[in-house]
Amino acid sequence: MKEFFPEVEKIKYEGKDSKNPLAFRYYNPDEVVMGKTLAEHLRFAVCYWHTFKGSGADPFGGPTMIRNYNNSSDPMQVAEDTIEAAFEFFTKLGVNFWCFHDRDIAPEADSLAETNARLDKIVAKAKKLQNDTGIKLLWGTTNAFSHRRFLAGAGTNPSPEVFAYAASQVKKAMEITYELGGQGYVFWGGREGYDTLLNTDMGRELDHLAMLLKMAVEHKKNIGFKGQLLIEPKPKEPTKHQYDFDAGNCIAFLQKYGLVEHFKMNIEANHATLAGHDFQHELALCTANGVLGSVDANRGDMLLGWDTDQFPTNIYETTLAMYTILKDGGFTTGGLNFDAKLRRQSIDPVDLFYAHVGSMDSFARGLKIAAKMLEDGALENEIKERYAGWDGGFGQKIEKGNATFEDMEKYILENGEPTLRSGRQELLENILNDYIC
Numbered sequence: 001m002k003e004f005f006p007e008v009e010k011i012k013y014e015g016k017d018s019k020n021p022l023a024f025r026y027y028n029p030d031e032v033v034m035g036k037t038l039a040e041h042l043r044f045a046v047c048y049w050h051t052f053k054g055s056g057a058d059p060f061g062g063p064t065m066i067r068n069y070n071n072s073s074d075p076m077q078v079a080e081d082t083i084e085a086a087f088e089f090f091t092k093l094g095v096n097f098w099c100f101h102d103r104d105i106a107p108e109a110d111s112l113a114e115t116n117a118r119l120d121k122i123v124a125k126a127k128k129l130q131n132d133t134g135i136k137l138l139w140g141t142t143n144a145f146s147h148r149r150f151l152a153g154a155g156t157n158p159s160p161e162v163f164a165y166a167a168s169q170v171k172k173a174m175e176i177t178y179e180l181g182g183q184g185y186v187f188w189g190g191r192e193g194y195d196t197l198l199n200t201d202m203g204r205e206l207d208h209l210a211m212l213l214k215m216a217v218e219h220k221k222n223i224g225f226k227g228q229l230l231i232e233p234k235p236k237e238p239t240k241h242q243y244d245f246d247a248g249n250c251i252a253f254l255q256k257y258g259l260v261e262h263f264k265m266n267i268e269a270n271h272a273t274l275a276g277h278d279f280q281h282e283l284a285l286c287t288a289n290g291v292l293g294s295v296d297a298n299r300g301d302m303l304l305g306w307d308t309d310q311f312p313t314n315i316y317e318t319t320l321a322m323y324t325i326l327k328d329g330g331f332t333t334g335g336l337n338f339d340a341k342l343r344r345q346s347i348d349p350v351d352l353f354y355a356h357v358g359s360m361d362s363f364a365r366g367l368k369i370a371a372k373m374l375e376d377g378a379l380e381n382e383i384k385e386r387y388a389g390w391d392g393g394f395g396q397k398i399e400k401g402n403a404t405f406e407d408m409e410k411y412i413l414e415n416g417e418p419t420l421r422s423g424r425q426e427l428l429e430n431i432l433n434d435y436i437c
């Protein structure tokens with residue numbers, strides 16, 4: 001088989017004193033932390049769209065990245081070479097999972113039937129590559145936002161014909177995800193939103209979106225797919241207002257339509273910041289509601305208002321993210337998918353390796369720091385004490401739902417002004433820094 005990244009050998013763990021930029025210094029996949037190996041905790045996945053289909057193009061200029069797997073004039077040859085290059089990359093990097101959109105792996109043809117036949121061809125090849133390498137599919141999804149037919153959305157399109165096209169794509173994408181043993185299936189609402197309310201019936205569009213998801217739940221049952229269905233919230237871009245704005249909004253939507261038991265969230269760091277939250281907030285809101293499924297690991301630029309999808313290298317953020325994930329019991333079917341892209345100027349194939357190696361090391365460091373903080377109870381003891389009033393007597397009576405307004409009033413009349421305690425934020429931030437540095 002042709003080698004697409006001949007300049008890179010299998011990336012190894014060399015320890016933190018290594019000066020080799022193509023080695024892990026913190027990610028030792030076999031190291032055990034809190035009863036599981038780092039590989040089992042972190043469940044890293046590489047995304048197909050940015051890593052193998054990204055070209056460095058932006059609204060101001062065309063591709064900057066020239067690759068040796070996308071230079072054929074035959075689009076199916078490109079698809080075949082790219083899937084081989086992808087599995088070579090996953091193997092050399094040492095990740096156990098990958099993620100894709102249907103249209104990433106096989107180009108659209110002139111009809112849905114032909115497009116699906118092309119997909120089947122590449123899926124058969126992907127299945128063989130998965131078997132040969134042991135690399136698994138974390139999740140699959142459909143791209144129902146790039147083609148011009150989806151200019152006004154997919155499930156929320158004003159036309160039932162476009163809705164039907166989108167539903168047909170979801171159907172097939174779920175089937176191939178099942179065929180490839182995917183652990184999940186993601187719905188990111190590509191253009192499910194609006195640009196102006198002057199032409200939008202919002203209530204009707206939301207009902208239609210729920211209808212699409214109901215069909216997906218039904219289809220999952222019909223084909224026997226056991227993977228987790230996931231929604232990936234995002235507040236804006238490409239539309240001015242995306243309906244799946246943030247985790248809170250998605251949870252309320254799912255509850256309204258009786259779908260909440262069927263879905264979990266796939267939280268993306270940069271989507272959280274676009275929504276005016278931080279990454280940890282979105283993760284914590286999900287864990288508080290029992291719906292954290294998986295993570296799109298990346299980073300935004302706080303000075304830019306769009307989805308820059310940078311590789312995650314901020315140890316402060318990876319620590320707090322892993323802290324929240326560990327506190328929730330860790331991933332089951334989910335993982336850390338690098339939904340991140342190289343900067344336009346990072347034009348060499350080896351840059352893809354630097355980017356992933358650095359991000360994997362950043363999460364490995366975050367995980368180890370978070371585990372140590374949890375083991376020591378560094379922050380948890382303070383939280384426990386802060387809420388201790390609820391653990392017995394009067395607090396328990398309220399928590400159990402056995403108290404009334406009259407009881408509250410009586411308590412205050414008898415006991416007087418509540419005792420206050422410091423929130424200790426500065427102290428806790430200092431403790432966090434001590435663990436990180």
Ligand code: XUL
Pocket residue numbers: 049101141186188232234268296307339
């Ligand atoms: C877009 C985005 C998507 C989803 C999958 O912002 O994050 O790539 O992760 O459709």
Ligand code: CO
Pocket residue numbers: 188232268296339
């Ligand atoms: Co994403």
